[in-house]
Amino acid sequence: MSVIILVTVMLPLPAGEFDAYLFDCDGTIADSMPIHFRAWQLALEEWGAEFPEELFYAWGGRTPTSVIEDLNVRQGLAMPVDVVDKRREQIFQELLPTVAAVPEVLEHIEDAYGKVPFAVVSGSSRESVTASLTTLGLLDRFEVMVCAGDYLNGKPDPECFLAAAKLLNVAPERCLVFEDTDFGMQSAAAAGMAAVRVPPPWQRHP
Known part of the structure; x- marks a missing residue:
């Protein structure tokens, strides 16, 4: 064996x-980071926003609020920053036991x-x-x-x-x-x- x-x-x-x-x-x-990426995907899809994995890792280290603000500008969206960030954090907390x-x-x-x-x-x-x-x-x-x-x-x-x-x-x-x-x-x-x-x-x- x-x-x-x-x-x-x-x-x-x-x-x-x-x-x-x-x-x-x-x-x-x-x-x-894989858990955070999943949380971002689930939170953003509720608003029709996209956050490609390559960009997610390129922006690693940035604050969530600045990420949402930049995604709004890039994609012509008006996502409420605090609401999206709170939803992203909620999903992350649900996935956290696997970290x-x-x-x-x-x-x-x-x-x-x-x-x-x-x-x-x-x-x-x-x-x-x-x-x-x-x-x-x-x-x-x-x-x-x-x-x-x-x-x-x-x-x-x-x-x-x-x-x-x-x-x-x-x-x-x-x-x-x-x-x-x-x-x-x-x-x-x-x-x-x-x-x-x-x-x-x-x-x-x-």
């Missing part, structure tokens, strides 16, 4: 020592917990991030949460990461960011922070 052993390769970190780890949530800590952690990132969380402080820096709502981390049993790992509504300018602007560094009382250049999106990586670079790119779902789930 053959035995299949699955080996997870730990994500390599940049050289040097860091005083804090800052994690994006969706697609970085939580393997939730799992990204193994490669979870390894770093478990390895560094208690050695350096952690923060979550997300474009999602605090409600959504809290629900995801609670489902994964990781909520107590994070000293700081910076979510949509806690800052004015979303990724790729550096504001959210700089806010997290300030709350942790750690210099930006001493922070290491874990991110899965282009906007997130650009945001970290603009904040003067080193960053680790987390592979997208289609690379982690071939």
Whole structure:
């Protein structure tokens, strides 16, 4: 009888020592991007809007309200932003029990917990991030949460990461960011922070 052993390769970190780890949530800590995409599809189809998967991943890291506003402009629609966002979040919460952690990132969380402080820096709502981390049993790992509504300018602007560094009382250049999106990586670079790119779902789930 053959035995299949699955080996997870730990994500390599940049050289040097860091005083804090800052994690994006969706697609970085939580393997939730496919669930979010499904929630978007179901919420938007009620208004006749389209959100292709390629565009969904290209816009990863943006706040939901800015996504809906741009879809309105692009498609000549007048979707009520708050209503659509609330519906999207409701569907996501219904699908959330199926979410799992990204193994490669979870390894770093478990390895560094208690050695350096952690923060979550997300474009999602605090409600959504809290629900995801609670489902994964990781909520107590994070000293700081910076979510949509806690800052004015979303990724790729550096504001959210700089806010997290300030709350942790750690210099930006001493922070290491874990991110899965282009906007997130650009945001970290603009904040003067080193960053680790987390592979997208289609690379982690071939």
